[in-house]
Every structure is written in C-alpha cells, then in structure tokens.
Amino acid sequence: MLKNKQKLMLGLPYYFWAIAFIIIPLCLVIYYGLTDKTGAFTFNNIASIADPQHTKALWIAVKLSIISTIICLFLAYPLAMILVNFKKGKSSILVMLFILPMWMNFLLRTMAWQTLLENTGVINTLLQTIGLPKINIINTPGAIIFGMVYNFLPFMVLPIYNSLAKIDINVVNAARDLGANGIITFGRITLPLSLPGVISGITMVFVPALTTFVISAILGGNKILLIGNVIEQEFSQTSNWHLGSGLSMVLMVFIIISMIFTAIFDKDGEGLI
C-alpha cells in the first residue's frame, strides 16, 4: 500500500479547501458579528436581537419551524415504517418521492403551491365542488408551515427510514414471541431503536425551517418576516454585514445546540444522506 504519509498527502487539496472555505468563512462571520463599521469591537450587533422587530421575527421562525418539524415527524414515521416493510420496488419509490422532485426547481415548486392554495386556486375550487368550506391559507403563517413541510419532509423520512432498516427483525420477533402485542413491541422495541433517526430527522428539518427566507418570501406574501428574511435583507439590501453577521451568530447558537443534540443521540450519523 502507499505509505501512510503519502496517503495523508492525498488529502491536501481538501485540507486547504476546508480551511479556506469552511473554517475561515465561519470565523469571518464571528469577526464581522463582533465588530462595527470602523472595525471596533462591539456586542451591539448581537444585542440587536433584542430589537422588538428582530425578536418577533425570531419568535415566529422558532414557532413555525417547531410546528412544521412536528408535522413532518408524524407524517414521516408511518411512511418510513411502511417503506421499510415494503418489498416490491422500494428503492424506486424512495427515489420517486425524494430525488426526482428535486429536478424541478424548488423555488418553482414552492411557487406552484401559491397557485394551488390561492383563494380561487385549484384546491379551493375542488373543495367547493365537493361542498366543503374554502381554506384561506395563502399569505398566512399556515401557508409557510405548508411550504416547510413540503420542502423538508424528505429530510425527516430518510434518517428514520435508515434507522428502522437497521433494526434486527429477530429482536422484534423475540418481543412478539415473549407475548408483547403490536403496540407494546412498537413502544418498547421499535421506537427506542429508531430514536437516533428521529433525532437526526428533527435536526435536519428544524435547522433549514428555522433559517429559511425563501419559503416565507414566496408563500407568506412578504407580510411575514422570519429571522432568515431579516438577515437576508441586511446582506442584500441594506448591506449591513456587521448586523447581519451578528444576527447569524444568534442563529448559529440554535444550530450548534441542534448539532450537539444529534451528536449525542446519533453517533453513527444516520441522518446524513
């Protein structure tokens, strides 16, 4: 085999890349977040999260992303269980559900929900023909939750599916042989063993939902600002990188907490891919 040292050299392009484009950029966010325009040290950028408008945006983002994470979990768990036990064409269903839709641009797909959910849109017309009341969901927090669930559901299904697929069927059978019924077996065996997948799934949905600005811009009709929208505006409109960086650092705290949470429960990294 190549000598160990030579092998380590093969990683050089990546070491360089990771330092230049992963580590240094994050350090720069912290640097900008902790300085003002003159370059002097300040906590003001981070403290501006206490500004009522910013606090409101953060609070709405946290609330909507928690709700969509819970909905994703309840939709995804049964789906993952069905798919694990599905024999025919399992992988093609997975691809069809999650990979193929990505080939239609995600902004367009989200926008298509606008067309579907509109007050005079397809869904309301359908509801009316079967005699059900209309739903006025467009440009409300409800529509944003809808978009979040739609966009991030795959991130919940895949890790749960992976952890369920790893469960040794003999363990489940043993529980059944020892007299446990279906519900007890699920509660005592299947659910605890799939917990790493569930935790990864929660992180994989919560982080992008918390930080999105696109979904709220398209489905919230620009009336509802999430913390992501505030940060995006600081960067692309007001060009106040220092304030934007400071607010991003607040977001990073949430992200780091989620990462630690995942690292504790999901040691094998089941949530990844």
Add this chain to the structure above:
Amino acid sequence: MKTAGSVLKRIYIALIIIFMYAPIVTLIVLSFNSSKSRAKWGGFTTKWYVSLFQNDAILQAFFNTIAIATLSAIIATIIGTLSCLAINSMKRKGKTFWMGITNIPMLNAEIVTGISLMLVFIFLGVKFGFFTILIAHITFNIPYVILSIMPRMKNLNPSTYEAALDLGASPFVSFFKVVLPDLMPGILSGFLMAFTMSIDDFVITHFTKGPGVDTLSTKIYTEVKKGIKPEMYALSTIIFITILVLLFLVNVSGNDNKKEKIK
C-alpha cells in the same frame, strides 16, 4: 384484515406521492397554458416551448446552471475521493476532526454558509460572478461526495490491493484496477448527489453570485416578484421529463442486468 392494512398503506403512500407531485403537475400544466397569468387557464398551447429557444436570458441561465453543476460535481468528486483515502488512513482523532469539519456544511444553515462565503469573497476582494458561485458549490458538494464514499472505505479489503502489488502491478495501476472499482458505486452516487444538489441550490448561489450572472434558481427568484415567464415552466418541464425518462431507462437496463446474472 391483512389486506385492509396493506390497502391503507398503499393509500398512505399514494397520498404522500400526490402531495409531493401536486406542484410538479401544476407546473407542467402551466407550461401549456396560453394565458400568461398563473391564476386562469387560457387554453392549450405549445408556444412557450418555441419562444423558450429565443429567450437568450433563460438559455444563458440554463447554461450557467449546467456548467456550474458539472464542474463543481467533477471537482468535488476528485477532491472528495482523494480526501477519503487520506482520512481513512488517519488515526482516530484526525478522522473524527476531519469528519466533523465535513459535517459543518451539511448541518449548518444554508443562509449561514451563504453569507460566510460571501464575507470571505469580500475579504479576499474577489470579483463576484461565475467563479465565486463555482467555488461555493464545490464547497457544499465535497461533503456529499465524502459521506457517500466513506462507508465503502470501511469495507475495503487491503489484501486485494496487496495481491495486485504482489502480482507485479505498480501502485498506480493497482489503485486504478483494484481500489477504484471497489469505491466506484460510492463515487458515482456522490457525484450524482453533488450534481443534483448544485442544480437545485438557490440560497448559497444567491449570496455568492455577482450582478449579471444568473443560474436558473436566481433568475426564478427575481422573476417571482415580477411574475414568472411561462418559458421557465416550459424549460423546467423539459428538464424534469428528461430526468424521468433517464431514470426509467436506467431502471429498465438495471433490471435486465439482474436477470442476466440470475440466469
């Protein structure tokens, strides 16, 4: 009882599929809508498919998207594969460290990755444009490559490589003839994953692009406010149907191979 359960399961999967595909069907329908408004149906037309090929701005954005996806996926695959060989030969601590670094772009919020790269380009004084988007895409693509090759590294059998050396092959030849084929499925899926992610990315491109350079995503985002050009629906439909047909063909030929093996 059993059949009732499996019917329910099928209905559930069907409902999820409808949920995932409702917007896609909507977009395909809109590409044939002769009215420019999304809200009403003005009759069937294929005119958008014709005018698409006269719309230079959309075609340029499409070209940029494909060029960035191809280049970034290829470069990320090369860097990622090499780094897997290196990381795999590290001691435990080094391995944990570099895998931790690799996880950062995967777990970090896209908006934070986007602005952090934007800040580094400002800091370095690089001109924003095609090049900065490419670097950003390579950065978020490398982890996908590494994470799809790494599981295969663990199963790699060093004896086959040593056997090739014993039989007189040079290290270079043995690597290409023995190690690489073993890793190939991982490398390939990493490449495809990277390519797909690059095509679908908006947020990171949004922060790292320069004025005048657009990918399909950023072009769509600016059009969302003014109203999307129906040609965009036509292009998306063409892309989607192409991939659908390709996947179908790959699946069919894949099944044929399996059958032959069984024979």
